[in-house]
Amino acid sequence: MAITYTSGEQVEVYRFSIPATILIPLIAVFLQAWAPLRFPFFSIFDLPLLVTIGFATARRSPLAGLFTGGLIGILQDALTHQPIGLYGISKTVVGFGASSLGIKLDVENAGARFLLTIFFYAVHEVVYFMIARGLVGLHMEWSWPHELLSGMANAALGVLIFMLLDRVKQRT
Amino acid sequence: MDVLGRYRNLIVLVGVLFAQVLGLAVQVKRTSDSESTRLIRVWAVGAVTPFEKVLLWGQISSGNLWHNYFYLRGVRAENRNLKAQIEQMRLEQVRMSQDADQARRLQALLAFKEQFISQTMAAQVIGGTGSELSRSVYIDKGHNDGIKPDMAVITADGVVGKILRVYRTTSLVLLIDDQTSGVGAILDKTRLQGILRGTPSGEVALEKVMSDETVPAGELVLTSGGDGIFPKGLLVGRVTKVTPGAELFLNIHVRPAADLSKLEEVLVVTKIDERQAEPDHTGAARAVDILAERLPGVPSKPENAEKGPAPAIAAPGDAKPKAAPPQASISGAHAPSNAATAASSAGVGSSPSGTPATATDSVKVSPKPVKTAVAPKPQPAVEDRPH
Numbered sequence: 001m002a003i004t005y006t007s008g009e010q011v012e013v014y015r016f017s018i019p020a021t022i023l024i025p026l027i028a029v030f031l032q033a034w035a036p037l038r039f040p041f042f043s044i045f046d047l048p049l050l051v052t053i054g055f056a057t058a059r060r061s062p063l064a065g066l067f068t069g070g071l072i073g074i075l076q077d078a079l080t081h082q083p084i085g086l087y088g089i090s091k092t093v094v095g096f097g098a099s100s101l102g103i104k105l106d107v108e109n110a111g112a113r114f115l116l117t118i119f120f121y122a123v124h125e126v127v128y129f130m131i132a133r134g135l136v137g138l139h140m141e142w143s144w145p146h147e148l149l150s151g152m153a154n155a156a157l158g159v160l161i162f163m164l165l166d167r168v169k170q171r172t
Numbered sequence: 173m174d175v176l177g178r179y180r181n182l183i184v185l186v187g188v189l190f191a192q193v194l195g196l197a198v199q200v201k202r203t204s205d206s207e208s209t210r211l212i213r214v215w216a217v218g219a220v221t222p223f224e225k226v227l228l229w230g231q232i233s234s235g236n237l238w239h240n241y242f243y244l245r246g247v248r249a250e251n252r253n254l255k256a257q258i259e260q261m262r263l264e265q266v267r268m269s270q271d272a273d274q275a276r277r278l279q280a281l282l283a284f285k286e287q288f289i290s291q292t293m294a295a296q297v298i299g300g301t302g303s304e305l306s307r308s309v310y311i312d313k314g315h316n317d318g319i320k321p322d323m324a325v326i327t328a329d330g331v332v333g334k335i336l337r338v339y340r341t342t343s344l345v346l347l348i349d350d351q352t353s354g355v356g357a358i359l360d361k362t363r364l365q366g367i368l369r370g371t372p373s374g375e376v377a378l379e380k381v382m383s384d385e386t387v388p389a390g391e392l393v394l395t396s397g398g399d400g401i402f403p404k405g406l407l408v409g410r411v412t413k414v415t416p417g418a419e420l421f422l423n424i425h426v427r428p429a430a431d432l433s434k435l436e437e438v439l440v441v442t443k444i445d446e447r448q449a450e451p452d453h454t455g456a457a458r459a460v461d462i463l464a465e466r467l468p469g470v471p472s473k474p475e476n477a478e479k480g481p482a483p484a485i486a487a488p489g490d491a492k493p494k495a496a497p498p499q500a501s502i503s504g505a506h507a508p509s510n511a512a513t514a515a516s517s518a519g520v521g522s523s524p525s526g527t528p529a530t531a532t533d534s535v536k537v538s539p540k541p542v543k544t545a546v547a548p549k550p551q552p553a554v555e556d557r558p559h
Contacts (some may be wrong), residue, residue: 003197033220033310036300043304051302067188073215078215081301081308081344082306083196100181136196136200139372140350
């Protein structure tokens with residue numbers, strides 16, 4: 001459960017193969033669009049966000065993190081009828097933040113990953129809420145119980161997804 | 173230069189965020205998609221929907237295999253129940269066709285023009301958008317199939333939404349529970365009109381009904397036809413709760429008739445026609461004819477009956493002698509042919525509310541009950557309950 005401080009040299013940096021880099025986000029966005037229709041409870045999850053955090057913390061490169069997050073978010077936006085950029089901006093911030101934190105912290109254990117996911121889920125929701133209301137003028141309701149429950153559920157699923165990502169990541 | 177190198181990541185972050193915020197602001201200002209955003213959407217949809225189509229195909233194929241070949245338990249009993257149900261519905265249909273005929277005669281007298289759905293296209297829902305802020309679904313029909321923006325999308329239960337974006341082989345349907353959608357609606361009994369909108373929490377509310385009006389819970393909500401998208405009279409939902417709202421309007425909560433969270437197949441209304449009502453001269457069937465068909469039948473006359481005398485004894489193969497034909501005492505002994513007329517006369521042309529079914533599909537489109545406010549409803553000749 002401990003989040004250990006490490007020096008930059010001690011932290012492992014990983015990379016993903018090109019097929020994994022393309023297919024995993026695509027599958028995540030596809031599942032996010034498809035699954036809630038068949039299993040309504042699934043809408044509580046944000047798979048593209050979990051993949052963004054997983055990639056960012058493994059690569060530990062802020063630039064790679066922000067571009068990965070931005071692209072996944074834009075892909076997610078493009079499927080909706082809302083303006084493109086809502087998810088794009090939120091996930092850019094999350095990708096940058098997660099990879100920056102990944103440099104400073106050792107996030108290899110499940111407890112650290114759980115807390116990290118809850119934190120970045122909250123960041124994502126706050127940024128999304130602010131942009132949707134402030135810039136796009138959408139009506140949104142903020143519900144603390146819902147956000148808390150979603151954060152926990154996403155963190156639990158995130159731990160599993162990060163374990164799957166561990167299998168496809170390659171040491172540089 | 174050193175500063176730029178040191179804060180390179182931060183500068184890139186700010187640059188990327190600035191570009192996205194700028195792009196977002198431009199999109200909010202514009203009402204339609206620019207070419208660049210349109211391209212991004214086309215690419216994204218092109219990348220994701222093939223997965224959805226493959227999955228849907230697999231799901232349907234395996235479902236068909238299971239249901240049509242392996243899982244046939246209870247089919248006999250179900251078949252028996254369905255036959256009984258059909259009997260009841262045919263009687264109901266005859267009664268309704270009489271009402272509809274009467275309504276058409278009156279409409280013709282008033283030179284009343286009605287809108288009706290003349291063509292629909294069945295489509296499968298292949299996926300959603302994955303966002304709670306965007307309550308919309310993708311269907312497997314697009315530009316290649318003749319789908320155009322602003323076409324109405326319905327199910328047999330009620331209104332679903334409208335076509336928002338059309339791609340080559342898919343389309344995006346904006347559901348009625350989205351907060352950016354708007355459907356012109358009218359309450360069935362009170363005839364109050366309003367606008368049906370989605371709320372941020374995913375509910376549906378009827379807006380712009382003044383607070384001094386009385387709206388009972390349970391009242392049906394129908395399309396008013398005022399939005400130019402949905403023809404008048406389609407069932408939208410039912411009022412669940414009415415509370416006083418802000419700015420002199422009522423808060424009317426509506427439960428959609430179609431289950432928007434479990435959509436699988438929908439109908440896209442590809443053509444709406446307007447016609448003047450004409451009375452039906454085909455002749456309506458009577459409920460008694462339908463009932464007569466259910467009574468024990470007269471054995472069919474042998475072909476050589478006219479040539480020679482009728483046999484006095486039943487054929488050796490018959491286990492029981494047939495009873496005397498009771499149809500003769502009721503009227504309409506030749507029920508089968510009349511029953512067929514009944515079915516056809518109450519079909520496409522006489523669907524309730526002037527929104528009949530469709531030229532291409534046999535799905536009941538408008539579940540609205542026929543209103544007979546002008547004249548008293550004719551009573552059926554025979555009680556329609558099966559004995």
